[in-house]
Amino acid sequence: MREIAYYEAKLEALREILAADERVHLITDTLTGFLGLSPHRARFREIAERYPERVISPPISELAFCGLGIGAAMAGLRPVVDVVTASFIFEAWPQVVNEAANAFYMSGGQTRAPVVFHVLHGLRGGGAAQHSHSPQAMLWNCPGLEIALPSSPRDVKGLLKTAVRTDNPTVFVDHGSLFEVRGPVPEGDEAIPFGVADIKRKGKDVTVIATSYMVQRSLSVADRLAQEGIDVEVVDPRTLVPLDFTTLIASVEKTRRVVIVDECRQSCGVAAELAARIAEAGFDKLKAPIRRVTTLDVPVPFSRPLEDFISPSEGRITEAIRTVLR
């Protein structure tokens, strides 16, 4: 299979989605569309130019344009709304968590809101306290939203296709540090269903459950530890809602040792929920306490050494793995 870069797979998905379904509209800054500050962002322009009526650039009004996306979805479009930096979804919080998430349920099934919100989450190198959020834990605490977190070129393409096709509001949580990752991506239309975890690396000694960019970090830690004879299994849930708990717990029952790596802050983060569920379901299987490796519970400092220090770094992942193996 051909290998392409993550950002190329993402652009390819957008291109194919627009070509296949004229209900799809992109609400995005057409100069940075879906790639944020990536040096490749100009590549989006060609897409924007091909669909001038379906790719629109909004004012700095996240609350209004996210709400507009929800309303347009209710009326039959398939809007993909690019909020860019994940921290800015907070500006649209009332629309996302209190309108989109509730629409289908509280209408008694009358109204669907198949909107996709696209955000770039996490530590990005100098983003400091206000531009480095990972809102997926808060979003998971809010029933009614699907949450997808790709971690590979193949996943970003396949999950984005599904995000646009499901009948539910979806938050597509991407990470700028993935853009240069290269990997195999099938040609043509291969949507990846939501709710199917992916074992990114098979192993027998310890299960590392990782999300988003942390999958890549965990894989490189696993490679390094393999040289010491430690055989790490890396499991990527790919979507939090719906969650493929079956695959997760099967891996846990095999290895009986678990590390969870996620970029949300620890308290009430994604790793907390996964840890709580696994600790309950795997109570008499676990041979060691579950370790969480997350962004530490502080606002994100600007200075790079400090930012690296609080991040779920390869060093901290390695240490956690060693601890659960002890």
Place this chain on the structure above:
Amino acid sequence: MREIAYYEAKLEALREILAADERVHLITDTLTGFLGLSPHRARFREIAERYPERVISPPISELAFCGLGIGAAMAGLRPVVDVVTASFIFEAWPQVVNEAANAFYMSGGQTRAPVVFHVLHGLRGGGAAQHSHSPQAMLWNCPGLEIALPSSPRDVKGLLKTAVRTDNPTVFVDHGSLFEVRGPVPEGDEAIPFGVADIKRKGKDVTVIATSYMVQRSLSVADRLAQEGIDVEVVDPRTLVPLDFTTLIASVEKTRRVVIVDECRQSCGVAAELAARIAEAGFDKLKAPIRRVTTLDVPVPFSRPLEDFISPSEGRITEAIRTVLR
């Protein structure tokens, strides 16, 4: 000690706070001030009338008036901002989680923002999907905010006093269903320090960690189970940030069985964090998996029987206790 109603203790605290410290200003709908739709709300009016310059009624602009509270705190006041229904704090989300929470840290300690946000959280009987949120889990995922959840007349008075005195932004998460609860409240100024859990009922068979109104529910379950000879310890953290984990884990080590009762939705909720921490720290102490009793992971339905069904009811608490004792 005299016994008074919770709402009276709360009003007394507000009265004493205003009298003691002229930096305190209340931003609140003066017609419902701090009591929401409670039948006692008119009792607030007397306070509002005594301090016309320090009790002000804002427009329906949560983002702006919460931000105004933060700014006023930065300039030396001690504003207490009543957001009323907790769901409306979402309107102010960018100011609360991305300004107030970060101010002290990202200024390198130059700027304090000792504002208090007051919200009424949780299921309230017919509040439906948009008016029934418990945002404390989302807030705990956001370092920089103190979070207090009173559960008794004494606590509401003592914690409110501390909330106004600490130098940090605090979210004061109250529950309308507590207002009629009666209990002992010392006369005079007795602030309750943050970060000190309270054992609301001593017991030896099982630890129930409960927050806010769920403390009251757990206490009545405990009373009922006592008749069957089941001796339940009910521990109330009272503040999530800072968290008195020492008291929690001490109780866990004593009973070795844990149920966590909290009104947030389950996924990434407060109970998830507590469960994850206890499962890790108490790994070889626990005799049974930790059970969480939370609001189920669905939007809140309007119809009363459905609302009761998804709530962390006495029935579900009882069942969870029996399960961990099995």
Place this chain on the structure above:
Amino acid sequence: MLPKLSREKLIDLCRRMLLIRHFEEKLILLHNEGRFSGHYHVYIGQEATGVPALSCLGPDDYLFTTHRNHGHLLARGAEPKRLLAEILGRRDGYNKGKGGTFHTNVSALGFLHTSAVVAGIIPLAGGTAYAAKAKKSGQITACLFGDGALEEGAAPESFNLASLWKLPVLYLCENNGKYGRGRAIGAAQSSTMAAYPLTDLPAAYKIPAEQVDGTDAGAVHAAISEAVEKIRRGEGPQFVETQTVRWPGSESNWPVVPVPTEFSLAWDLSAVPDAVKEWYRECDPILIFVRELVEGKVVTKEEIGKVEEKVREEIAQAAEFALASPYPELETALEGVFA
């Protein structure tokens, strides 16, 4: 002033207004009997806004409404029995009991989503308008909200988008705060909104904005039909503010009925308590409309009496239906989170 409409149409407007009033008065009784819990809001006093305004819309148009939605749904033809069942949290409610008073919506009538978050619908309305424009379907969106909604930033943000993108949306701002005495009894604009007259705000965004007496069915009908025409011609968003005086029954947080409405109050207020007489004499939009109909010789009092009688029956049947409808199965609480 009477709307310039056929006799049949005028009678139909009258019927709808009476239907709303009797529905709401019944609802208050049911609440007082403890038949449902939760806070709720009634539309009494605003009937001459909703009914003529919504009569200007086409069958495919979209609508969004708020916590004060009952009147809008009924004006558009929702069945009282299913609406009432919803408000009582029953299985036969439009939303299967999951929405309740705050969120009743009927997508078949164009009401896709009803938000009780103040201003929550204003961004959404831009979305359906955007979709209709993209699809060139000719549908417009009517966004119905209160004066308080303008205090939320969601309103101006959305006005900007609608104006820039010339979206086919009608903003109907029902200002029930005229002479209001503070938030709880209707926002007194002068104390909560510096942008006064309220039309100054949409006007700043170059959205044509007009004020009209919301108790005058003819004036409302004229203003709304003109605005709707402009929108259909592609002139972009339009804003209309209708002004009404808050019904004294809504002055506390929980509505009370000072006197049960019957059309004959239009001429005889002896049954009305003195404290509220002025409102029923000067401000009750239904009584004004009834007087205009009779004095304009469109209908006789007897004819109106018959209309009201039928409305009463319909409401009685609706109440019977709703009270007989079972509560939803408990397991349904766990269903329908995702499509």
Place this chain on the structure above:
Amino acid sequence: MLPKLSREKLIDLCRRMLLIRHFEEKLILLHNEGRFSGHYHVYIGQEATGVPALSCLGPDDYLFTTHRNHGHLLARGAEPKRLLAEILGRRDGYNKGKGGTFHTNVSALGFLHTSAVVAGIIPLAGGTAYAAKAKKSGQITACLFGDGALEEGAAPESFNLASLWKLPVLYLCENNGKYGRGRAIGAAQSSTMAAYPLTDLPAAYKIPAEQVDGTDAGAVHAAISEAVEKIRRGEGPQFVETQTVRWPGSESNWPVVPVPTEFSLAWDLSAVPDAVKEWYRECDPILIFVRELVEGKVVTKEEIGKVEEKVREEIAQAAEFALASPYPELETALEGVFA
């Protein structure tokens, strides 16, 4: 036009403008050398707004600024070395390296908090103004933001509060989008803001609002000092929009220096690349100011040369200081979350 100020004061303004310019040009070089990571924004082209505007404030007044804060801090007297250390993430930075370019603030100078969330400071500024009014301290608050901030609902919501409560706040909107070509190179108002002229928005809230040429130091000084006086007299919030043309070096997402500034460009543009010559000739506020100073016979070219020389030295020392400052101890990342 020159501000009506003493010769010493005018020279001081000139010095501050040059300080900002040289600081920012140095910063771009340091970034190109990889000395710090993260996105950042420079103030080049807006110096004749910030410097004269901030000179109208008193020492106790409060200020809030944005992602584009460096110029404001320097205009107010922040030490270049500590500012630069902050932007490089070093221990001696004003924020101990925790804030960085987006969040540098100096509370001793009245800058309590710098938000890089567009419009994030606008609600906060109402708060310090509210506090000053409550304490009758006479302090005013200057809230400095870009044209794009008006697109966020936080702006109109806050204008409403400020107007209703007559808060002592100056809104200074630096519109650097004049002739901008789309968001990334400065919001072209006409395409992103329907409320145009921008002053229409505050005016709707009854906040007196004025537009002024932001490259004309004298005009800015006159407008701001008048606004400040009105605020101090208790007339409530005032709004001033200053218009500048975006510096061509900021047209991409990462700034580049087309030509290093020296004051002599005011008369000799031969070193300037043709593509950007127009901006340096017509729009560079520093060169305009320098020409006015010399042509108005306030100072000689030689005197300005000396000022610039000192500025250059100060910047060189600042860079040396900042680069020599160590990174913070790692454990400090975990400190200072709570007071």
